Amino acid sequence: MDISYILNELGEERENYFNAIAPPIIQTSNFKFNTVDDFRKALADEYQGNLYSRGFNPTIDILRKKLAALDGAEDALVFGSGIAAVTIPVLALLNAGDEVVCVENPYSWTIKLFNDFLPKFGVKTTFIDGSNTSAIEAAITPQTRLIYLESPNTFSFDVQDLEAIATIAKARGIITMIDNSYCSPLYQQPIAYGIDLVAQSATKYLAGHSDVMAGVVTGKQELIKKIFEKEYMNIGASLAPQNAWLLLRSLRTLPIRLEKITANANKVIEYLEQYPKVETVLHPFSKNNKQLDLAKKQMKACGGLFSITLKNPSLEKIETFCNSLKHILMAVSWGGYESLIIPACAGISKADFDVNNPRHILIRIYVGLEEPEYLIKDLEQAFEKI
Ligand SMILES: Cc1ncc(COP(=O)(O)O)c(C=O)c1O
The missing domain is CATH 3.40.640.10 (Type I PLP-dependent aspartate aminotransferase-like (Major domain))
Structure with missing residues (x-):
């Protein structure tokens, strides 16, 4: 149909x-x-x-x-x-x-x-x-x-x-x-x-x-x-x-929203992949994904959701970075018009946080409908704080 x-x-x-x-x-x-x-x-x-x-x-x-x-x-x-x-x-x-x-x-x-x-x-x-x-x-x-x-x-x-x-x-x-x-x-x-x-x-x-x-x-x-x-x-x-x-x-606007969100996210991902303070950018279509062929077989695109890890991460660094964002909002969920961030450490007590646990250091980002340059500027000024 x-x-x-x-x-x-x-x-x-x-x-x-x-x-x-x-x-x-x-x-x-x-x-x-x-x-x-x-x-x-x-x-x-x-x-x-x-x-x-x-x-x-x-x-x-x-x-x-x-x-x-x-x-x-x-x-x-x-x-x-x-x-x-x-x-x-x-x-x-x-x-x-x-x-x-x-x-x-x-x-x-x-x-x-x-x-x-x-x-x-x-x-x-x-x-x-x-x-x-x-x-x-x-x-x-x-x-x-x-x-x-x-x-x-x-x-x-x-x-x-x-x-x-x-x-x-x-x-x-x-x-x-x-x-x-x-x-x-x-x-x-x-x-x-x-x-x-x-x-x-x-x-x-x-x-x-x-x-x-x-x-x-x-x-x-x-x-x-x-x-x-x-x-x-x-x-x-x-x-x-x-x-x-x-x-x-x-x-009525689902296709056009998803198209714009995907294009925006791809630009932000491109920026993050070359940024020196970022260790990894995780998403199904990442070049480093061991499951890339399978993801490409099953999926047309990735949309706005991906995760990053920081170089030499620490709880303090992750918190400072997230606390410093001015436009990207710290909140659960995704799929709306607004860009969002969730550090996995927000769901873990400080005492239980383990910097060597790969799941604990993830920072999930959702890119919405804002222009990518606007979001990149926000990320850039937050990176400068760490
Ligand atoms: C992957 C996934 N499945 C299901 C749900 C539950 O959806 P809802 O919050 O609409 O109940 C969520 C919510 O964040 C989710 O991320």
Whole structure:
């Protein structure tokens, strides 16, 4: 399907709302029925239509159609946050006694889901270095029901071989799920490689303005319906119609935002790669990435997110550098218009910080829509302080 059609037309039945160009926000919790028979049918199968907005709603439906099409999927569910789009499908797929093989070091709340939450329900997870497909295969047991991936990782940018892992999983009847937040559907299409479920924090690039929390999962309709009928409806982490509308508005500019963010980031990366106080610049398309060929096979581009390490790093140096930035904001998340920085040491107590631990010295940078020269000037004056 043509991306211009998806973003401008798909799902927009304008004759149903006065031929308005922009879709309406159907701000309602419930929908009325004219006959008991119609009501009975809707109650018997909520997946088929509008009954109650914890399930479906017309504004939400336009968004679902567009997000499914962007991923090349049959269907989509949208959620009130990205982590709900991870947690709810995972809960729907697993039963007590099942096992999960999960890539090492996924997003922090995903780790908590597998380490702290699921053991309460008798589900065990094994974390495996995702760059080693054979190790993933070796970790599969007869109880494994799910292989969970995050490619690329949003701090270290490790990638997994989606096609090879999907093939291994399919041969054993195991479901594969990926967190595709780093790439968005514009830069990576996991379903084309055989992955079953694609989750994303729509709070990032899809919403793109740092003002909406949202999540999405896409996949085959049979799987999406299974997730909807129990865990989605039971947990009730649905997206509000207002936020669905903001996402629809954001999707109109997704390609142009990503194109500019990527071009900006590439210029900032070019500057950092030659700057003497920078030791490494980490991103999937870096010349030094051992997984460069795989990353280039699976991904169209990298977007705005990458990490650096400083030459001869210390906690003091990292803190001084980050504290000195005037325009690049110190904050979590990414995908909006504004550039951001997170030193990994902010998540570690000073006593636990270990300068020899490569993960502790990472400084993650997100380049947004500001002009690259403006950002480079800010980085330059902060480097001068160390
Ligand atoms: C890779 C990744 N996945 C999922 C999430 C969770 O998304 P949300 O914050 O929208 O719940 C995040 C949030 O930062 C993330 O970075």
